[in-house]
Amino acid sequence: MLNLVLFGPPGAGKGTQAEFLIESFGLIHLSTGDILRNEIAAQTELGLQAKQFMDKGELVTDEVVIGMIKNKLTANSEAKGFIFDGFPRTVAQANALDEMLDENKTPISAMLCLEVEKQELINRLLNRGKTSGRSDDQDESIIENRISVYHEKTAPIKDYYAAQNKHFDIDGMGSVEEIAARLKETVKAL
Numbered sequence: 001m002l003n004l005v006l007f008g009p010p011g012a013g014k015g016t017q018a019e020f021l022i023e024s025f026g027l028i029h030l031s032t033g034d035i036l037r038n039e040i041a042a043q044t045e046l047g048l049q050a051k052q053f054m055d056k057g058e059l060v061t062d063e064v065v066i067g068m069i070k071n072k073l074t075a076n077s078e079a080k081g082f083i084f085d086g087f088p089r090t091v092a093q094a095n096a097l098d099e100m101l102d103e104n105k106t107p108i109s110a111m112l113c114l115e116v117e118k119q120e121l122i123n124r125l126l127n128r129g130k131t132s133g134r135s136d137d138q139d140e141s142i143i144e145n146r147i148s149v150y151h152e153k154t155a156p157i158k159d160y161y162a163a164q165n166k167h168f169d170i171d172g173m174g175s176v177e178e179i180a181a182r183l184k185e186t187v188k189a190l
């Protein structure tokens with residue numbers, strides 16, 4: 001089983017690159033951002049609660065996202081492997097993920113961290129905001145907050161995976177195809 005954590009700041013290209021990896025390796029894509037946006041679209045209680053955090057660029061509570069991932073793992077017990085995109089985003093989430101995967105004896109294979117310069121992140125997100133309808137991509141102060149939250153709460157997870165020898169930095173600057181090729185090469189070498 002191949003379980004990948006696709007990691008990096010907002011705008012690093014995780015969703016785009018996940019598409020390539022799914023195709024190449026036959027994995028199931030679990031994006032907490034997408035799951036949360038589906039909940040908002042369906043106007044569920046969970047979605048309404050999550051929206052208050054997402055609109056400000058803050059993280060949704062660990063309890064909520066961990067529960068969502070748990071449900072997806074149970075629902076896809078026959079999968080060849082998963083790409084976790086936007087999860088884990090805190091050390092508590094990383095711990096919870098390891099515990100869940102431990103139960104099935106299918107640990108994380110690698111954490112692939114896309115490295116992108118800050119101004120490039122802001123440009124990509126503002127560009128996406130023009131077409132995606134995502135309000136959190138349309139306001140530069142919310143984007144700045146998401147990037148700060150990433151540095152403060154999410155980036156420390158690199159050390160968590162480095163301690164398990166599972167952390168790989170990938171240059172996330174360049175064309176979509178170039179970055180996809182770098183990721184594929186790293187995964188093949190695992």
Ligand code: ADP
Pocket residue numbers: 009010011032033034036053054055057058059060061062065085086087088089093146
């Ligand atoms: P991006 O990577 O561009 O910020 P996402 O779609 O991954 O976009 O996430 C959008 C928002 O959803 C985040 O700003 C956060 O509020 C919420 N979110 C997504 N995943 C998580 C998570 N694992 N933990 C907490 N909040 C999350």
